[in-house]
Amino acid sequence: MALVELEVRDNVGILILNDHAKRNSLSESLVDALLAGLAQLNTQKIPVVILRSPDGCKVWSAGHNIQELPHTQRDPLGYEDPLERLLRAVQEYPGPVIAMVQGSVWGGACDLVMTCDLIIGDDSSAFAITPSKLGIPYNITGILHFMNRMPLNIAKEMFFTADLVPAERAERVGILNHRVPAAELFDFTFKLAKQIESRSVLSVQVIKEQFRILSGAHPLSPSVFERIQGLRRKVYDSKDYQEGIQSFLEKRPPQFKGE
Secondary structure, three states: OOOEEEEEEOOEEEEEEOOHHHOOOEOHHHHHHHHHHHHHHHHOOOOEEEEEOOOOOOEEEOOEOHHHOOOOOOOOOOOOOHHHHHHHHHHHOOOOEEEEEOOEEEHHHHHHHHHOOEEEEOOOOEEEOOHHHHOOOOOHHHHHHHHOOOOHHHHHHHHHHOOOEEHHHHHHOOOOOEEOOHHHHHHHHHHHHHHHHOOOHHHHHHHHHHHHHHHOOOOOOHHHHHHHHHHHHHHHOOHHHHHHHHHHHOOOOOOOOOO
16 A cells, blocks of 8 residues: 555645554655655646645654664754655645644654645644654754744744644644634645635745745854754764663653753
């Protein structure tokens, strides 16, 4: 069975996460399937894409496949990491990508959803970014995705606590564009996609690209960038990072010591 199902309906692309056994965790193989799907839709000049999970999923995606993260002394979220490549592909897709969310979204998948242009969820949707549970130093671009989506204090709370933000609060703080009853979720999302599809494709493409450029227009001096990389290296070289990964694999609470 394909890890990602692809459908084109009335000039709207639909990509469905389909790795039930692994709760749609963003393994390299699943990411490759999503990248291939986006590339195919781009080739077909599909102007709007909906990214979703199958109906009734309790977990939209469990996030980055932890077993594929480096265990020590290497940046776990480097430029060529599969998830990072996927995030760039969503941002660079020449048309809006709409996340249709049913169920909980965890870790790197939360970053994926935040990177989408619009987010529509039902009452079961909930969002958690979890590097502090694993001792992972999140990267600059990932943090910026959250800063561009919501108030700074909410982004900080999500990263510091790693708690799920439920649908009602997600709508209130601006994570969700719309909160819709589950029975109406797809019809609402598809109608919104069709409304966008009916507008000037070229205009929407150019406006999206301007948003992308402007949202990343935060210049850093070389010394500041090197300091940030040094801070992150301090974490992924630490015993806490090893403990975070190991405790997750052993399905036990981590025992962090700040070392």
